[in-house]
Amino acid sequence: MQIGKVVFPITTLGPGNRVGIWTQGCYRGCKGCSNPELQLLDSSKEISVSELISKIKDFPFDGVTISGGEPFIQIDQLYLLVKELTHLGVDDILIYSGFTKEELEARQDEKIFYILSNISVLIDSPFVLELVDDVPLRGSSNQRVWLFKDKYKDAYRRFLEEEKRVDIFEHQGWVHFIGIPGKDYQDVYKKYLEVKPKK
Numbered sequence: 001m002q003i004g005k006v007v008f009p010i011t012t013l014g015p016g017n018r019v020g021i022w023t024q025g026c027y028r029g030c031k032g033c034s035n036p037e038l039q040l041l042d043s044s045k046e047i048s049v050s051e052l053i054s055k056i057k058d059f060p061f062d063g064v065t066i067s068g069g070e071p072f073i074q075i076d077q078l079y080l081l082v083k084e085l086t087h088l089g090v091d092d093i094l095i096y097s098g099f100t101k102e103e104l105e106a107r108q109d110e111k112i113f114y115i116l117s118n119i120s121v122l123i124d125s126p127f128v129l130e131l132v133d134d135v136p137l138r139g140s141s142n143q144r145v146w147l148f149k150d151k152y153k154d155a156y157r158r159f160l161e162e163e164k165r166v167d168i169f170e171h172q173g174w175v176h177f178i179g180i181p182g183k184d185y186q187d188v189y190k191k192y193l194e195v196k197p198k199k
């Protein structure tokens with residue numbers, strides 16, 4: 001599976017301390033995409049699902065968030081990842097997709113149905129820069145937050161009422177930007193550019 005990055009802990013893309021997994025590759029090319037470095041597929045980013053699971057399984061996480069890139073263009077591996085996480089007992093899995101839920105369901109693919117039946121949340125639809133709002137978790141107001149599992153609905157509803165925030169931190173000389181900026185995204189990017197890597 002082509003994976004752009006894996007980060008733990010993240011607290012801005014779902015409740016609790018989460019593992020964030022960003023898949024590599026997306027054909028959509030949304031204007032204002034906050035992860036342009038994840039758009040091109042890149043075979044050097046290939047890692048097997050079992051290696052990925054070994055990398056994350058001992059983290060003390062509350063949930064897993066899978067973003068991208070577009071996770072559903074690697075459907076076989078995404079299916080395996082969700083299946084392995086589910087078998088490990090990971091119950092709170094949030095996935096972002098630029099496809100709508102209806103587009104995914106229309107593919108009539110058993111793997112997609114398995115994923116949608118086992119994750120707790122899907123945030124769907126492409127990012128539209130002109131529709132950026134200040135609701136946490138989503139980038140723009142056309143994106144929908146589908147809460148599938150009753151046991152997590154209250155936690156996600158509370159999270160959706162919080163202020164939108166972004167974590168900015170430095171790791172191994174790179175500045176990482178985790179979360180989805182709101183209408184003040186230009187100030188956030190400015191702050192991001194002002195972070196200087198330590199020598």
Ligand code: SF4
Nearest residue numbers: 026029030033069098
């Ligand atoms: S779907 Fe997401 S990763 Fe793909 S171009 Fe749009 S914002 Fe970027």
